[in-house]
Amino acid sequence: MLEIKNLHASINGKEILKGVNLTIQAGEIHAIMGPNGAGKSTLAWVLSGNPAVEVTHGEINFNGKNLLEMSPEDRSREGIFLSFQYPVEIPGVSMVNFMRTAVNEQRKYKNLEPLSAADFLRLMREKKELVEMDNKLTSRSVNEGFSGGEKKRNEIFQMAMLEPKLAILDETDSGLDIDALRIVANGVNKLKRPDNAALVITHYQRLLDYIIPDFVHVFYDGRIVKTGDKNLALELEEKGYDWIKKEVETPIEQ
Amino acid sequence: MEQQYIDFYKEYHTLIKQHSAALMNNFRDAAFEKFERLGFPTSKLENYKYTDMSAPLSIEYGLNINRLQFQINPYDVFKCDVPAIHSYLFFVLNDTFYPVNSTAKQHLPEGVIIESLRTAAETYPQLVEKYLGKLSNEKDDGWIAFNETFAQDGFFMYIPKNVQLSKPVQLINIMRSDVDFMANSHNLIILEEGAKAQLLVCDHTMDHVHFFANRLTEVFAGKNSVYEHYKLENTNVLNTNVSNLLIHQEDSSNVLTNVISLHNGVTRNNIEMLIDGENCESLLCGMVIGDKNQDVDNFTEIVHKKPNSQSRELFKYVLDDTSKGAFAGKIQVAKNAQKTSSFQTNKNILLSKTAKMRTKPQLEIYADDVKCSHGATIGQLDEAAKFYMQSRGISESEARLLLMFAFTADVMDNIRINALKDRMKLLVEKRLRGELSRCEGCMIC
Ligand SMILES: Nc1ncnc2c1ncn2[C@@H]1O[C@H](COP(=O)(O)OP(=O)(O)OP(=O)(O)O)[C@@H](O)[C@H]1O
Ligand SMILES: [Mg+2]
Numbered sequence: 001m002l003e004i005k006n007l008h009a010s011i012n013g014k015e016i017l018k019g020v021n022l023t024i025q026a027g028e029i030h031a032i033m034g035p036n037g038a039g040k041s042t043l044a045w046v047l048s049g050n051p052a053v054e055v056t057h058g059e060i061n062f063n064g065k066n067l068l069e070m071s072p073e074d075r076s077r078e079g080i081f082l083s084f085q086y087p088v089e090i091p092g093v094s095m096v097n098f099m100r101t102a103v104n105e106q107r108k109y110k111n112l113e114p115l116s117a118a119d120f121l122r123l124m125r126e127k128k129e130l131v132e133m134d135n136k137l138t139s140r141s142v143n144e145g146f147s148g149g150e151k152k153r154n155e156i157f158q159m160a161m162l163e164p165k166l167a168i169l170d171e172t173d174s175g176l177d178i179d180a181l182r183i184v185a186n187g188v189n190k191l192k193r194p195d196n197a198a199l200v201i202t203h204y205q206r207l208l209d210y211i212i213p214d215f216v217h218v219f220y221d222g223r224i225v226k227t228g229d230k231n232l233a234l235e236l237e238e239k240g241y242d243w244i245k246k247e248v249e250t251p252i253e254q
Numbered sequence: 255m256e257q258q259y260i261d262f263y264k265e266y267h268t269l270i271k272q273h274s275a276a277l278m279n280n281f282r283d284a285a286f287e288k289f290e291r292l293g294f295p296t297s298k299l300e301n302y303k304y305t306d307m308s309a310p311l312s313i314e315y316g317l318n319i320n321r322l323q324f325q326i327n328p329y330d331v332f333k334c335d336v337p338a339i340h341s342y343l344f345f346v347l348n349d350t351f352y353p354v355n356s357t358a359k360q361h362l363p364e365g366v367i368i369e370s371l372r373t374a375a376e377t378y379p380q381l382v383e384k385y386l387g388k389l390s391n392e393k394d395d396g397w398i399a400f401n402e403t404f405a406q407d408g409f410f411m412y413i414p415k416n417v418q419l420s421k422p423v424q425l426i427n428i429m430r431s432d433v434d435f436m437a438n439s440h441n442l443i444i445l446e447e448g449a450k451a452q453l454l455v456c457d458h459t460m461d462h463v464h465f466f467a468n469r470l471t472e473v474f475a476g477k478n479s480v481y482e483h484y485k486l487e488n489t490n491v492l493n494t495n496v497s498n499l500l501i502h503q504e505d506s507s508n509v510l511t512n513v514i515s516l517h518n519g520v521t522r523n524n525i526e527m528l529i530d531g532e533n534c535e536s537l538l539c540g541m542v543i544g545d546k547n548q549d550v551d552n553f554t555e556i557v558h559k560k561p562n563s564q565s566r567e568l569f570k571y572v573l574d575d576t577s578k579g580a581f582a583g584k585i586q587v588a589k590n591a592q593k594t595s596s597f598q599t600n601k602n603i604l605l606s607k608t609a610k611m612r613t614k615p616q617l618e619i620y621a622d623d624v625k626c627s628h629g630a631t632i633g634q635l636d637e638a639a640k641f642y643m644q645s646r647g648i649s650e651s652e653a654r655l656l657l658m659f660a661f662t663a664d665v666m667d668n669i670r671i672n673a674l675k676d677r678m679k680l681l682v683e684k685r686l687r688g689e690l691s692r693c694e695g696c697m698i699c
Contacts, residue, residue, distance in 0.1 A: 048645050051637075076647035088642040092660025101656065102646040109647070141660075142642075158646060 001026045001197055002047075002166055007058035009046050015056070016042045018222035024166065027194045031208055031233060032201045034219030035241050040201045041085050043219070044170045047199075048082040049075050063165070076102075077109040079165030079196075083155035083172045090142040095154075098142050099124065099161055106162060127160040131187045148175035156187045163191065168199045173207040185210030205237040218244055255311045256293045260286075263403055266319055273321045274406035275375035278440065281387050285402030292396040304580035304612050305522045305551045310494035313464045315436035318348060321406065328352055328428060341424040341454065344368060346409055348429060349437035365414040368423065371442055374410040381412065385444055389472045389500040389528070397496050397524075401438050401470040408439040408470075411453070415476075418450035422482075422671055426456045427467065429493070434464040441471040445479040445507075452482040452671060459489045469497045475507040477531065482510045482670055485523075486678070491547060493519040498526075505531035505560075512668055513540040514678065515550045516685045526555040527565065529591075534563040541570050541665040543685050544577030544609070551580040558591040561621075567598040570665050572658050572686075573609035580612040583628065589620040598628040603635060603661060658686050 002024040009017040016039045024030055032040055045053045047060070049072035060067040067075060090098070103123070104114040115123065124138060133153055143151050152172050159167055169188070173181055188198065188211055200211055208216075208230060216233045218226040220241070225248045226232070236244075263270070263286055271279045294311060295302040328345040329352075342362060345352040351370030367374060375382045390398050409425055429437065445451055459465055475481045487495065495518060503509055513523055527536045542550045556565045571579040583598045602611045615628035635657050643653035662682060669675040 050641055050645075071650070072641060072644035073647050073649050076645055082645055084642065084645075088636075088638045090636075090639045090642065090657070090660065092663040093639075093643075093656050097656070098643070098646070098648075101648050101652060102643075105649060105652065106647040162646065 001063055003059075003061040005059045005061075007043075007046065007060065008056045009042060009053050010056055011042065011053055016053075016222055017046065020058070020223060022217070022224060024197050024199065026165075026197055028215065029192075029198045029200065029211060029213045031213035031216045032199065032219050032224075033203065033216065033233060033236055038219045039222040040219050041170055042222075044082055044085075044168050044199075044201065047075075047166075047168055048072060048080060073105070074109075076162070076164075077106050081159050081162055081164030081167045083152070083159060083167065083169045085170040085174070085201075087143050087146075087151040087155055089144045089146075091144050093142050095138040095140060095142055096124070099138075099158070102158075103161060123161065127157055130160050130190060131157045132183050133157050149177060149180050152176055153180060153184060156184050160187060160191060163196075165196045166199065167191075167196070168201070170201045171203065172200075173202055173204055181207065182210060205233045208233050220244060220248055255308070256289070258314075259400070259404075260290055262317075270319050270404065270406060273319060275372045277375040277379060277382055277386055278372070278406065281391055281402055284391075285399045288394070289396060289399035289403050292394065292399055294400070295396045301553060301582070302522075304578070305520075307494065307496075307520065307522070310464070310466060310520055313434050313466070315434045315464070315466050316431065317404065317436055317438075318350070319404075319406065321350065323350070326430070328426070341422045342368065342419075343424050344409065344426070346425065346427045346439060348431065348435065349405065349439040350407055351409055363417050363419065365417060366419070367410065367412040369410045371408040371410040371440060372406065374412070374442075378412075381444075382410070382442065385472065385474050386442055387472075388474075389502055390440075390470055390498070393498075393500075395498065395524070397468060397522075398470055398498050401440060401468050401498070405438040405440040405468075405470065409441040411442075411451070412444045413446065413449035413451045413479075415446040416448040417446075418480075419452065422452035422454050422674070424454045424456065426458060427469070428458050428460055429465040429467065429489070430460040431463055431465070432461065436466040436468070438468045439470070441469065443471065443473040443481075445473075445475050445481050447477040448479060449476065450480040452484070454484045454486070454671075454674065457485070457487045457489050457495065459493050462490070462492060464492050464494075465489075466494045467496070469495075471497070471499045473499070473501040473509075475501065475503045475509050477504045478506045479504075480508045483512070484669065484671075484674065485511075485513045487513075487515040487518050487521060488681075489518050491519045495519075495521040495523075497522070498524045501525075501527045503527065503529050503531055503534045503536065506533045507531060508535040510537045510668065510670065511539065512665070513552065514665070515540075515542045515544070515548075516681065518548055518550060520549045522551045522553065524553045524555075526557065528557045528559065529563045529565065530559045532560045532562045536563070536565040537668060538565070538567045539569065539665050539668045541662055541682075542579055543572050543662075543682065544579060545574040546577060547575070548577040550578075551582075553580075553582045555584040555586070556596060558585075558587045558594045558596065560588075561590060561592045561594065563591070563594055565594075565596045567596075568665060568668065569600045570662055571600075571602040571611060572605065572661065573602065573611055574605040576606075576608045578610045580614075581630075582614045582616065584616040585618070585626060585628070587619045587621050587624050587626065591621050592623040594621060595625040597626070600628075600630040601661070602630075602632045603658065604632060605635070655683070655686050659683060
């Protein structure tokens, strides 16, 4: 589904990603862990097409298409979804208007008629239940004045509305209380299908108790430096990153 | 540039007076002398720094001092009565009040007078004399002096004590001419104690010639009165509009002014709210959507003369291409106007590198127990918000539109007539989409 080859990218001229290679097949869940500033969010930005990040080298293939040539909106319409580490507040744009515009633009791309008002509201209600989101939130401006946890829940709600093929969750668990974590993880699991995939960026093993990954990657200094199964997450939780850093910094020849 | 008008007045003042009312002629010669002294305000004056009228003033305009009637009935051709807004509908064609349609007249509550100023001045001289020129005569402004020199007529509205209009009044200014044309009109609006009225003024042009409109409006809001003044400018690039709106508020009156420019050429709005009573509320809002060469300068002044009143001011501009905007917000609090609160906000978005915005707050506070603040920002569209929307599949153009629309939402929310608010939102959305934002059903603009 997704194939990243030797990806290099920089922000404001500073190289952040230094040769990322990653392949994700339909049906898989991949977790990325790694210390602060390693470049995990930058990878998520590149996938979603944030113009602040400049790709200097490498390729990304998504379902047979060259992702790097697509506008952010087309990537979304092709099925990429990013749950933002820091969701953006948009005062004056209502959640309903925002979601209706998004859903209908996605439908237009697929040559489908816009949803009727009644169908749209039904869909909203159904997905809100899925993530147990408060009714009041959807009647407000996008993320405006939402608490940290509410913003994260809103990201999962949007994901549920758009049903992406590849969901990238950038620290969606940060700032969530235990109950919210379970609800969000359940939401993700319920949306799991054999033909979609997820890339979960997290600092905490506890999320991976709910969303069981097929692969765990360790991200360090702009690259994936180690890949394992779910036990790698447990090991990291126990030992921290120092041993990985040592492994990476020790020249292989020695 | 002044000279031709000075010569013109010297030659034709008898004719001008002959086709106007005695009460307007009373101050005409004094106004002329003032204009001779002041001339047209130029950008050399501090208050007119950003308004350059030399280009529009170099055009030779026709004036209709003989008061020739036009050959159209606006009630037939003009259907722009904002559907779903039931209003009392009136027209000023160039500078002439169109005879009132009988159906409009019929339903006005007892005692309410809506008329041409000239007719009103002749029919109700005592009433008109008490107010006419009382705000404008005091002013030392070249445009006002020019207006008082040449204006022969205008719109008159009188709402007697405790009468509350249940429908808004809509006044449509239409410019129609085969040659470049100038209109000067003087409007007078009187709300007695406890009266209530809403006025929606729409500016339109019918022809593609150069128009110059110079409008002077005096508003007297009596004790406990409630007045809303909405102005929608929807003209075209050939149009120059100078407007002086002078509002006088007495105790416990509540006045809202909301001035919206969607399409225009060069516009200068001077708005003064003179709070000459206690416990008044004043809200002054406005919005500009500009592109191409549009030029809008809103020069506002809120004067607190008495204690215990509140004023709020909110202006927003969205400027694209080589359009220009200016905003001046002067707040004056007199020494004895204690417990005044006054808040001013001006926010602007520039969509291109060549669009220009000048903003100037100016607080003159002579009282010590007051709450006043002002804030002005000039920025671009929020890129993070735009990307967030795009990442949900919303196209860039739609994302920009949603953001611009959201930006103007609080000005729209200060339209207290729901049907008008809905209508305005639709017009603004169409305007932002670059579709023609003419009023639907309006056949002539
Ligand atoms: N606009 C920017 N200008 C300069 N450097 C930037 C900018 N944005 C990010 N960076 C740098 O890029 C590097 C990678 O940041 P990124 O956010 O991808 O890290 P991360 O792995 O997601 O970290 P965390 O776990 O803290 O979220 C950091 O060193 C950061 O300071
Ligand atoms: Mg991050």
